[in-house]
Amino acid sequence: MKIATWNVNSIRQRESHVCRWLERISPDILLLQEIKCEAHAFPAAAFERIGYRAEAIGQKAYNGVAVLARVPFEVTHRALPGLGPEDAQARYIEIVAAGVTIIGIYLPNGNSGGEAGYAYKLAWMDALHARVALLLEQDTPLVVTGDFNVCPTDEDFAPGTLGAGDALVRPETRARFRALLWLGLTDAIRAVRPTGAVWTFWDYQAGAWPRDRGLRIDHALLSPTIAERLVSAVADRAVRGEEQPSDHVPVVVEIG
């Protein structure tokens, strides 16, 4: 089973990129982030024509997540449990497919909105921790994937791209990411490639792509029995060189 994640930075701008990529890679399931439209505006028909059923959780202008799958699946949650009614933002989808629970997330960036904006990021991570802990207590086969907006270590951003106070690298951010791993999850990319530069994002600005100055912020975390079945985990950096690309590239995990 091939499971992928991709922050597309507007699905309406990236519809043809996603179709081309699905036809080339044939993942069973693709989680999308930053669709930047309401569900009724999601171009589901284009994906259905090539064999992928779509479920979108959208909002106007910002955020938004979706699932595209060529295998049967059921959406079990459309928001992160435990965050409270203040969370009107479309950042979470949870599905079950082939007996595996798959969570797709667009974790808040945390650099806008001052300290309140950063507090929202941390609260979101705390609620995610609680949700994952509950599922793992029940021995649920689990994949947590998406745009985490976290560079877990100093190896996960090119030198000079981020300051020490950036919400993607602040100690409180990284502590929460580590706490997620300590629940028993395996970082799929690092299981395959323990050290060295693996980028999933290159800023549009300052020549980040031609200079290869990127970040690793899109992740796939695997529960123990899924991690044992891990065959490969890669960031498909080739798509960043296409015409009018997203600033993120897909991360693909293959489970045997």
Next chain:
DNA sequence: ATGCCGGGTCCTACCCGA
């Protein structure tokens, strides 16, 4: 220190991203 680019929307100057 800020903007760089590229999405979005109150359609046009401004917000947000990472």
